[in-house]
Amino acid sequence: MGEVAGASVVVAGAGVSGLAAARALVELGALVTVTDAVPERLTGLPDGVTAGAEDDPLPPGTALVVTGPGRRPDHPLTRAGVPVVGEAELAWWLGAARGRPPRWLVVTGTNGKTTTTEMLAAILLAAGRDAVACGNIGYPAVDAVRAGHEVLAVELSSFQLHWSPSIVPAAGCVLNVAEDHLDWHGSMDAYASAKARALLGPVAVAGIDDARAAALLDTAPALRRVGVTLGEPRPGQLGVVDGVLVDRAFGDAELVEAKAVRPAGPPGVTDALAAAALARADGVAPGAVRSALEAFRPGRHRADPVATVRGVTWVDDSKATNPHAADASLAAVPAGSRIVWIAGGLLKGATVDAVVARHAGRLRAAVVIGTDRSEIVGALARHAPEVPVTEVIAGDDEPMTAAVTRAAALARPGDVVLLAPAAASMDQFRDYAARGDAFAAAVGRLERV
Numbered sequence: 001m002g003e004v005a006g007a008s009v010v011v012a013g014a015g016v017s018g019l020a021a022a023r024a025l026v027e028l029g030a031l032v033t034v035t036d037a038v039p040e041r042l043t044g045l046p047d048g049v050t051a052g053a054e055d056d057p058l059p060p061g062t063a064l065v066v067t068g069p070g071r072r073p074d075h076p077l078t079r080a081g082v083p084v085v086g087e088a089e090l091a092w093w094l095g096a097a098r099g100r101p102p103r104w105l106v107v108t109g110t111n112g113k114t115t116t117t118e119m120l121a122a123i124l125l126a127a128g129r130d131a132v133a134c135g136n137i138g139y140p141a142v143d144a145v146r147a148g149h150e151v152l153a154v155e156l157s158s159f160q161l162h163w164s165p166s167i168v169p170a171a172g173c174v175l176n177v178a179e180d181h182l183d184w185h186g187s188m189d190a191y192a193s194a195k196a197r198a199l200l201g202p203v204a205v206a207g208i209d210d211a212r213a214a215a216l217l218d219t220a221p222a223l224r225r226v227g228v229t230l231g232e233p234r235p236g237q238l239g240v241v242d243g244v245l246v247d248r249a250f251g252d253a254e255l256v257e258a259k260a261v262r263p264a265g266p267p268g269v270t271d272a273l274a275a276a277a278l279a280r281a282d283g284v285a286p287g288a289v290r291s292a293l294e295a296f297r298p299g300r301h302r303a304d305p306v307a308t309v310r311g312v313t314w315v316d317d318s319k320a321t322n323p324h325a326a327d328a329s330l331a332a333v334p335a336g337s338r339i340v341w342i343a344g345g346l347l348k349g350a351t352v353d354a355v356v357a358r359h360a361g362r363l364r365a366a367v368v369i370g371t372d373r374s375e376i377v378g379a380l381a382r383h384a385p386e387v388p389v390t391e392v393i394a395g396d397d398e399p400m401t402a403a404v405t406r407a408a409a410l411a412r413p414g415d416v417v418l419l420a421p422a423a424a425s426m427d428q429f430r431d432y433a434a435r436g437d438a439f440a441a442a443v444g445r446l447e448r449v
Helices: 016-027 087-096 113-126 141-146 158-162 188-199 211-218 266-281 286-295 323-332 353-362 373-383 399-410 432-448
Strands: 008-012 031-036 049-053 062-067 084-086 103-108 131-135 151-155 171-174 203-207 224-228 237-241 244-247 253-257 304-309 312-316 339-343 363-368 389-391 416-419
Touching (some): 008 016, 062 087, 103 113, 103 188, 113 131, 141 151, 171 211, 171 266, 203 211, 211 224, 244 266, 353 363, 363 373
Parallel strands (some): 008 031, 031 049, 103 151, 224 237
């Protein structure tokens, strides 16, 4: 990290990570200006920070811009002739400047990042490590480094990886790679290249049941490349044998029974294998992996059963913010149950045709919400023409209440109503959690009727 004491630094974005970066830079003696497109977010800034408008020119002599992850590579800031990095890159610089830098264990992928990162942190803590989950999971990596933790379980999005050219994790994992954020990256190749930055360290891990992730692992420069699979693992891999997760990469070991893993189903088992691989790469013993995974329970809005009302089960998977995640969520519904699917929001350039085609035979009906609902309605018409579809138009009051009401009218006893939107939430809700909370509240009102 270059010397920032006395230098002018702009932090573009007053979100959680931006404010964390600003506090760290002030501690280093930088002259910090924070900008944001929403003026209300510039109130109550940390001491020593100046507020600036989003469109203001950079202050004279600006030496560095720390950007929030949402700014695209073609943003005007990138043409100002000043280095632009993300908060995670700043955290890497801060750690590298310490006498004993923290070890970074990085998790990325289109789907399953948060669950895997939380599992990894739980395993590390069970092993007695001074560890914390951070990054895209909600706790900025800068704050984790400043707190002095020994090991960081770091969730990084493709945006964060793009803006973090220096990060070389001790071990990193790409869970899967499917269409997402193509509006930001511009192409699948660019998106996959950003994800591949997680595999630059000495140990690279990938979900090899996913063809794109397996291809990234094959070309990774890591000294040790470890695949995780739902099948029987070969030497150098982790997988499943007779219903037990086993490690054949870091010494033959049985880890935990698959039926003990939560969330249940293939995606949860893949996440557990990936978390175990990263932990084993850090020297964690099998017993700690077992005890942590047996006790682990995922956070809310991840295949979260909300209620059973008049024989219909309602499931909140609002965290399924892209088609790949929705595909996994639909696949996890128990065999024999018909599904009323609530979907829609911001597709971010992705398509849902493959998801609809794969699950058309199990759909009782679909309720479509959000800005990009026409794309989902079109896919249903092409690949599931017999499935009844109802749209919640943009002008409807309380769109989730309307969606739940219509889903209830379509569902029959024994069915599952699944909120797995395949899309981001920000067109109608603050975030995916607010969307899930709205779903649960609407279902709660059904229970009282």
